[in-house]
Amino acid sequence: MVHYLNQFFAGLGGETANDTPLQSKDGAIGPGRALQQVLGKEGVVVATIYAGDDYFVSNQEASVEGVEGHLRKLRPDVVFAGPAFDAGRYGLACALVCKAAWEMGIPAVTGMHPENAGIAPYRQQVLAATTGDNPTEMVANLKTMVRLGLKLARSEQLGPAHVEGYLPTGIRRPYVRQEIGAEVAADMLLRRIAGKPFVSEIPATQYDSVAVPPPLKELQTTTVALITSAGLVPRGNPDQQSGSVPRRALVYDVSGKDRLTVDEWESVHSGFKGFIYNTVNPNYALPLPAVREAARKKLIKGIYPRIFTVVGGGCPVSDARRMGAGIAQELKREGVGAAILCST
Amino acid sequence: MSKELEREGIVVAMISALPAIPLSLGAHRVVRGVRVEHLCGDPNLNEERDRGLMYRIVQAALQAIQTPVTQPTLFDPADVSRKEAVHAS
Amino acid sequence: MRLEVATFEIKDARFGRQTSLRGGILELDKEELLKPVLQDQYVAKADLEIARPGESTRVVEYENVIEPKLKVDGGGNCYPGVCGRATEMVGSGKTHRLGGVAVVECLDLSNIAEAAPGESRQWGREHEEGEDKARRAVHHRFFDMRGPGAVTPYASLINICLIVKPVDGLAAQDQHYVSFSNSLKLADRLAELTRHLKPDRVETYDTTPKPGLPGVMYIPHLASTEPVVGAQGTYGTAVYGQVRLSAAWYLTGTEMLDGAVCGGGAGAVSGGGATWRMANNPIVESLWKRHAREANFIGCLIQRTNWTNQKEYRVAADRAAQLCLGLGVKGVILTTDIRGQRWVGTMLTLEACERAGIKTVLVTEEEDNEAGAAPPLLFAPPEFAAGISTGTGDVVGFEPVQHVIGTIGKAPEAWFNAIPPIHGRYGIAHVQDYFGFGKQSYADFFVPPALQRLG
Numbered sequence: 018m019v020h021y022l023n024q025f026f027a028g029l030g031g032e033t034a035n036d037t038p039l040q041s042k043d044g045a046i047g048p049g050r051a052l053q054q055v056l057g058k059e060g061v062v063v064a065t066i067y068a069g070d071d072y073f074v075s076n077q078e079a080s081v082e083g084v085e086g087h088l089r090k091l092r093p094d095v096v097f098a099g100p101a102f103d104a105g106r107y108g109l110a111c112a113l114v115c116k117a118a119w120e121m122g123i124p125a126v127t128g129m130h131p132e133n134a135g136i137a138p139y140r141q142q143v144l145a146a147t148t149g150d151n152p153t154e155m156v157a158n159l160k161t162m163v164r165l166g167l168k169l170a171r172s173e174q175l176g177p178a179h180v181e182g183y184l185p186t187g188i189r190r191p192y193v194r195q196e197i198g199a200e201v202a203a204d205m206l207l208r209r210i211a212g213k214p215f216v217s218e219i220p221a222t223q224y225d226s227v228a229v230p231p232p233l234k235e236l237q238t239t240t241v242a243l244i245t246s247a248g249l250v251p252r253g254n255p256d257q258q259s260g261s262v263p264r265r266a267l268v269y270d271v272s273g274k275d276r277l278t279v280d281e282w283e284s285v286h287s288g289f290k291g292f293i294y295n296t297v298n299p300n301y302a303l304p305l306p307a308v309r310e311a312a313r314k315k316l317i318k319g320i321y322p323r324i325f326t327v328v329g330g331g332c333p334v335s336d337a338r339r340m341g342a343g344i345a346q347e348l349k350r351e352g353v354g355a356a357i358l359c360s361t
Numbered sequence: 362m363s364k365e366l367e368r369e370g371i372v373v374a375m376i377s378a379l380p381a382i383p384l385s386l387g388a389h390r391v392v393r394g395v396r397v398e399h400l401c402g403d404p405n406l407n408e409e410r411d412r413g414l415m416y417r418i419v420q421a422a423l424q425a426i427q428t429p430v431t432q433p434t435l436f437d438p439a440d441v442s443r444k445e446a447v448h449a450s
Numbered sequence: 451m452r453l454e455v456a457t458f459e460i461k462d463a464r465f466g467r468q469t470s471l472r473g474g475i476l477e478l479d480k481e482e483l484l485k486p487v488l489q490d491q492y493v494a495k496a497d498l499e500i501a502r503p504g505e506s507t508r509v510v511e512y513e514n515v516i517e518p519k520l521k522v523d524g525g526g527n528c529y530p531g532v533c534g535r536a537t538e539m540v541g542s543g544k545t546h547r548l549g550g551v552a553v554v555e556c557l558d559l560s561n562i563a564e565a566a567p568g569e570s571r572q573w574g575r576e577h578e579e580g581e582d583k584a585r586r587a588v589h590h591r592f593f594d595m596r597g598p599g600a601v602t603p604y605a606s607l608i609n610i611c612l613i614v615k616p617v618d619g620l621a622a623q624d625q626h627y628v629s630f631s632n633s634l635k636l637a638d639r640l641a642e643l644t645r646h647l648k649p650d651r652v653e654t655y656d657t658t659p660k661p662g663l664p665g666v667m668y669i670p671h672l673a674s675t676e677p678v679v680g681a682q683g684t685y686g687t688a689v690y691g692q693v694r695l696s697a698a699w700y701l702t703g704t705e706m707l708d709g710a711v712c713g714g715g716a717g718a719v720s721g722g723g724a725t726w727r728m729a730n731n732p733i734v735e736s737l738w739k740r741h742a743r744e745a746n747f748i749g750c751l752i753q754r755t756n757w758t759n760q761k762e763y764r765v766a767a768d769r770a771a772q773l774c775l776g777l778g779v780k781g782v783i784l785t786t787d788i789r790g791q792r793w794v795g796t797m798l799t800l801e802a803c804e805r806a807g808i809k810t811v812l813v814t815e816e817e818d819n820e821a822g823a824a825p826p827l828l829f830a831p832p833e834f835a836a837g838i839s840t841g842t843g844d845v846v847g848f849e850p851v852q853h854v855i856g857t858i859g860k861a862p863e864a865w866f867n868a869i870p871p872i873h874g875r876y877g878i879a880h881v882q883d884y885f886g887f888g889k890q891s892y893a894d895f896f897v898p899p900a901l902q903r904l905g
Binding site for chain 2: 225226227228229230231232233234236239241242244246247290292293294297298300301302303304306307308310311316317327337338340341342344345346348349353354355356357358359360361
């Protein structure tokens, strides 16, 4: 077994030793001794690799290469990193160490608080025992890490995150419980009311965030594109838009059109939602006349002549991303700086 | 989908009758629409008021495009004044 | 309220010379039972067939599954308010129920002319072509009695299937009225057989709270068909017959057992026939199990969705939280009956309850993981903390079958074939385990990177 630690847990000091370069020592250091105790006869901590958090995070490529070099020489059965608790840079270093080990075919386990930002980009590639933010719980956390590590070493199947005690990875697969869902729900509710700890079967999700584009102050020089997810298509649906997977974005030219008419357009969005768009006013799904008016009043330069229409309901995330990226490429190419997206 | 557009730096105003959805998913500029079945207007109003409502929704969208935001923000057409709120200056 | 539920376990059902119940065996006189159905002026054709657990049978074109129930004491009739039935309050006195058996409402619409296009447009059917139409039909309107695809609770019931073909020219809503009303009457007829018989067991449900225990409630979010059929519509999940977008109705746990919430159908906006699944709702059962022991089951709040406007959802959510506060409720279990944009209602109720200090547990199917690219829920407020997943609705596949029940005359050949696996995602509505009937779930797993690359 090989253990990875940062400068603090390696006993070199805190902030002052933050730029300690990556190195390796025989045997266990600091909490590595507790790790060895927990391992008992099941494994030997043959070496400890350590580095300053700042050093690792600022020299990621070199550090990872260094780790790979050490691991190639040491050939451990399992790598244990940290636990890093809620320390972000330490968490990142541990995540990268584990990732490197896995890529060399060596199972690796770390330990981290659910909100440790360091592991965020690597949730799917790194196994991290769930810890709190309290280093006094070190031994209990190491026990979880060792349990997971030994399972991996024995090529045993790992159970789900919420049962085995590791951070949700974002990869979800079928799992059959002992009890029916309603019973588990009632028990979980009573635990919550009593203030007892519980583990949700569905993790709270982080949605990937995008940097907010700065506003456009000078709208009168801006062309605006119009996009609708109401499935608006020319009447008769000549291009056979449907809600099946994979989704397509259809494009229609509205140059010279002041408004959409019921005779020429319809909504293929399923069920009752389409009724008014179909029989009363399709512009409710794409406010063409109002945007034309804004152009006439010189509030904007004009409308991009092609409108994009998709069927929004129940669209798989990957389809939405693909269609969005496609539209974005075209608009960027054509110098269109803004878009109004009508979402039903 | 709006996030892909924002990723390329295109400023997006999203009109939705259920703003909680795009706001929770991280869309930055969301305009409150009327109803799922008639997003940018109201067939129960007379023609003139309906037209005015559609225009105010578009004004709110254009205003959103001109407004700096740091997090998902809701723009309400009701806050757009009846006069020209978007200036061609 | 106090309700005694007497269960008569049915061991088998078969056709015979006289409709009777003896020693747990239900004998059915087919002609006698079909007579009143055929006398209905809106019924063109009708038939009766039995599907038993373990048989190589597929039940198709089904709308509702109905547990036969009889109110012997306490007022009202079970499944109140729908199809013109009495609306007198239920949930007290004594109810007989047939265990292990159900009447299945099958609506055969093949070659039936539906009323004016304007009506069908609201159902969106004319837009479904090819793959979409086939997919919807397959996923919504059948269940298997055996094999890997026998994943619904109906697979363990003896299903007495009433197949109804309505006359031409009815609106969609009226077609469903014809099959539902006749199925309910058939269920009544069978339950009536128990009136003077001795039950296999009697369970007593008493809503009286035990002092000192925390109050809990169940808040199911049930989509309303009002936007499609109007406020006075007769099709859709109904509370005492009301399908409209009403404020939430407060129902006691005993009213739920008497079928106060029922109706809908496989094709409805509200995500599937509610009758059996609400009268046998496992969350209601799990809260009853703990009532006056670990918590007080204060009752249910039937919350409607389909408001189509967030401000209205917000009002409904705040009202639900306020009612819970007023009743001293400490925790609630929340469910939905359809995913997609109506999910907003459930999320806003969750948010309102949590902000009011009421602990929530959400039970729901989840969205397709898309190999780690998509989150399990469409979205959830920051207040979401506790969820039970009943899976994505995926099914490994359906084997070919020897019998297909649900059409007048032999069903189309395609129904007899093996049906490919269903990849669970939004829009798929086969399993529809919104209430936690099953043990199937999904969970986060660590998949070693090498295996991830292999896909």
